[in-house]
Amino acid sequence: QQQVKQSPQSLIVQKGGISIINCAYENTAFDYFPWYQQFPGKGPALLIAIRPDVSEKKEGRFTISFNKSAKQFSLHIMDSQPGDSATYFCAPGGSYNTDKLIFGTGTRLQVFP
């Protein structure tokens, strides 16, 4: 019920390209779907998050697409830049009164100039 599967494990993209990372979950009680970005030696930082009442959310170059029936959500990074090179985690969780985030295993993104 708590399992979160993330793919791919690693991704190499040329500068200006589109990076796509996918996340599949099992727990239908999840109602908060964030993506976190982590640089080496740093803690994770929230990149973008979505609630299940919408199917897509865009913030700048970052877009989340959410498919409730398939229990999947994805992160799209448009016009990928070398500064986007980091590890990305999906981390679905509960809402206000609950609790923990369940992190995926991460996707290491490398953007080459």
Next chain:
Amino acid sequence: DTGVSQDPRHKITKRGQNVTFRCDPISEHNRLYWYRQTLGQGPEFLTYFQNEAQLEKSRLLSDRFSAERPKGSFSTLEIQRTEQGDSAMYLCASSGDLTRTDTQYFGPGTRLTVL
């Protein structure tokens, strides 16, 4: 800087020793979380406080681990009789401000190495 802070940033200890980590959350955040992250993995939930009450503990949190949050402000995580398997990054996060109650803001972590 008003973010989450953790101390120390790095800790090297010998097997069997006790260690204690401190986390200072963002001011006025009422929820505080501890996670553990091993190399190449995502963070795993350990425990969670709302104010001073510890509301949930993971099965990962063995009897050797104890966490406190006296007065609902900073928190400490103690590991007794450390084992080599305890080597990891220990992350603290806080949430609960009035505008974005679900966003968890993470600190830089404490990297523990048990020799």
